[in-house]
Amino acid sequence: MMKHVSSFFTKLFQACKLVPMLPVTVLAAIPVALLWNARPWKHFFWSVNPSIGQWIVIAMVVYTAFDSLKGMIEDIRKGYVGVDVLVIVAILSTIAVREYWAGWAIVLMVYSGEAIEEYAQDKAKGNLTSLMEAAPVIAHVVNLPGIGSNAGHINGSGRQNTGDSGFRSVGEGEIQQIQSSSSHFETVPVDKVRMGDVLVVLPGETVPVDGELLSDSATLDLSNINGEPVPREVFAGARVLSGAVNGSSTLTMRATQLARDSQYQRILGLVSSAQSSRATVVRVADLLAVPFTVVAFLIAGFAWICSGVPMRFAQVLVIATPCPLLIAAPVAYIAGTGRLAKSGILIKTQEVLETLGRVSHIFFDKTGTLTVKKPQVVRVDMRGGSHTNGMTGDDGLDEDVILLSAGVLETYSVHILAQGIVNAGQDAVTRLAERYADSGRRLPGSDWDGHDIEHPVVKGVSEDSGKGLSGMVNGRMIRIGRYAYVTEGEHGVPTNPADVFTTPLAADEMATFVSINGRLAARIVMKDIPRANAKESLERLRSLGVRRLSMLTGDKAASANIIAKEVGISDVRAELFPEDKLAAVKNASKEEAPEQPWWDRLIQKLTGESITRSITMMVGDGVNDAPVLASADIGMAITDGTSTAASESAQVVIMNDDIACVPRAIAISRRTKRIMLQSVVVGLSLSIIAMLCAAFNLIPVVVGAFLQEAIDVVSILWALTALIDKD
Structure with missing residues (x-):
């Protein structure tokens, strides 16, 4: 009371x-x-x-x-x-x-x-105010000699250069020294931070500018950026975004952007x-x-x-x-704009909020928009036949061991397929650990024990760009990549992978191959899979009266049709170049608009407007979507909170990487x-x-x-x- x-x-x-x-x-x-x-x-x-x-x-x-x-x-x-x-x-x-x-x-x-x-x-x-109030205003800049923008001259550039960044690396001992005492940094207004400055972010504080994590790991709350409710753990070298809230441990980072160019300032600009x-x-x-x-x-x-x-x-x-x-x-x-922001949807003007409710034709990019951003592993074909978990190939190794070995190795790669294999490898570790616990000694049919599973030893990793990756994993030489790369040096192996793996790949599948100790062992089959809620989100759009739904993609027609069938899109336009996508959106804007409610007709009469054509919206996520996003009546970028060319050219930015926000934005607009x-x-x-x-x-x-x-x-x-x- x-x-x-x-x-x-x-x-x-x-x-x-x-x-x-x-x-x-x-x-x-x-x-x-x-x-x-x-x-x-x-x-x-x-x-x-x-x-x-x-x-x-x-x-x-x-x-x-x-x-x-x-x-x-x-x-x-x-x-x-x-x-x-x-x-x-x-x-x-x-x-x-x-x-x-x-x-x-x-x-x-x-x-x-x-x-x-x-x-x-x-x-x-x-x-909206809560976003504004969360803006970082101060930063703790490390003032130790030779670190960050205090680095000395050795090459006449004013920076002590040991790499492409122009700043020398900070050693583990120096990081511990920085984090252990407040006397090694000074607190300054956030707009005084310079590129290359080493910063300390105390527990519970907001990351002041975009940067690179120098600490071994950190736990960050990204809810102010993308609405993600669960804190995310990141590791050394990861990109750290301004506006993220640090967890319970002090972190050290290097500034890679000025305050005015950092991610959170971009968000505040939209607000x-x-x-x-x-x-x-x-x-x-x-x-x-x-x-x-x-x-x-x-x-x-x-x-x-x-x-x-x-x-x-x-x-x-x-x-x-x-x-x-x-x-x-x-x-x-303003209330409607705030509702959108709370849902992780930012708009650039209130005019967009109004136009959203009149959208009648929506175009979706395929890869990364209707599908998950990275291809996922769907199965492992062992040499000598296709197998399920627990069964072995010609060399006695099963597919979980293959996935563990490949997954550990792919953590060192930046290839687009790497993350999907890494995720599959982590799942394989769990399954292998359970099987080891059941057997009590070693995995059946292998010389792997529990320690090998939980803590694999990796040595001599080397990546041959465009071909593959190699390295020692628990004493075995593992190669993963193109067929010719992994079979190089092996005698008697067919030159055509179809002669080894008789199960044909589907139109939407791709494969990477694995050899162990110089012998081809398996192929890892991956595919672009739809987002879990993509079909449901498209059904929600139809229930809102938006029935013109199209897919625009540069992918092959066979692959595009498979995804379209799974998510429920009948209008598929595949094998398009960026200019073809632009033409498709422009032609759609000439279509006749569906019947509009009386209030929209009244508003148009009062303003002297007469919009009888279809209102188009393009939904995408990649850099190649940027021109189309800009050409549609509304461009909507699906992002994970990071700034991309797509979000720069879009009028609506989804910050939480959730396609369900597309129908939600339209529903909020109409209700407002x-x-x-x-x-x-x-x-x-x-x-x-x-x-x-x-x-x-x-x-x-x-x-x-x-x-x-x-x-x-x-x-x-x-x-x-x-x-x-x-x-």
Whole structure:
């Protein structure tokens, strides 16, 4: 209970701090009431003789009118429509008809409305603000001589050069020395970090700039970058991204980017761009405020003329509120932008949020978008036949031993197929360890024991670029790579691998070969497999009404058709060059758009637009997707949080590498627009109904001032429901 009370007063204090005239207006009610009849003078002029209390109200009204006028002029200068004229005329009219308490009530409503607006904006921006507040501001730069940018001259370049980086390596002993004492580094603003500086990041701190990990390992929380909920363990040499939060151990890293060029600053750039932009539908709301103002004055004027009572004019205007247009509409869109950010989806402008809801044709790249980013091992074909786990080939070795040996060796490679084999090797280690535990001594049919499995000894690793990799693993010479490379020097082996492995490879399969001690042992078969949720995500798109789904790929038609069938895409365009992909997207933009909802047609009429063509979106992840992403109406890049050419040219960036974010983004966009329109329609309808009631003298002027605020609250709270996760 006390916690809720404390939270209430904290928020109240913050509101008063943001809008200082609010507490002034509230407290002014005391002297106004006490001095309501105090007139220490004779008649002021004619029959008007305000008391001291009433003069206090007049002063507040004049100040508020002047403040509103100033705000209206500033809005017009920014290109927004200024309709504060309603407020100005309303509060001045209450004084003209000598309804001083009504004037005080309107002043109170004006400043409480500002407080509500500030609260709504802060609430709507909550997810975006959390990203902004997490931005790193300081860095701990190592100041030891000869390390980082303090390295000495040996080649006239100003750097002690031992490699391509231009900076000498930092030894393990030096790293331990750096991490053991705070006296070896100085804390500086993050924008003072230079390329090559060696930095220390303490437990729980945010990585200040992009860099390379020098410590043996580190655990990083990447949730601010890509929404990944589970901390990731990285090892020496790994790329470390700014915005990641360090775990429980101090880490040492070398800066490879300046603060302004680091990943988190790019994310903040997207957030700032989205916050400052205004969607077309919000600009339409601004435009509607003008006719609403005219309608309010017409109702007020007719009420005065028909009744002959000037009070009716004031009664109508104190209820007239354009806040559903001026506040609720942008609040809904900022809330929608925040919902996207919370889901790991960043947009560059609010215009994109609106356009997302009208997408009718989506193109997907195949590799890395509909499929996993790296090919996965699907089986191992042993020499002499195809085998399942536990069965052996001609040399007595089974496929788990093959995978373990190849996986250990591939950890030293940067080849695109390496990671898939490494993952398969790690799974093989688990299976081998279980089998060793069951046998109690050695693996059946081999001379491998438990120590060999858990801690293989690797020596003499050498990579022949484009051909393969070789090295000693637990005393065996292992070669992995192309067929000619692994069979080099072996006598009697057929020159065609099809003569050794009789099971043909499918159209979407590829193979790498393994030899042990100079003899061909097996081939590891890999394939591009669909993402686990790709089919489900495409079905979700169809349920949202997006039925035009196409695959664009440079891959062979046979391979592309297999993936397309698995994920549920019928329109497959394979063996394309980048220019062919561009042409496909451009031609699609000439297609006729499906039937649009009435509100989209209304918005287009109000803005003078006439979009009858199909709205296209390209979803991709690779560098070769960048031109197509830029040419589509919306380019959506699927990334793991790192900056790529695709994300630079895209209008939407998925930071968590999840294809399910594609339909989620469209659903959030549509719901945001729907809620915005609902809040505007409900707010304006209530306001017009209340104005008509006031015109017939059904609502007193003081009550009308408070009713106006209630209508504002209803429309703004409705707009904030765009924050609720229902997608």
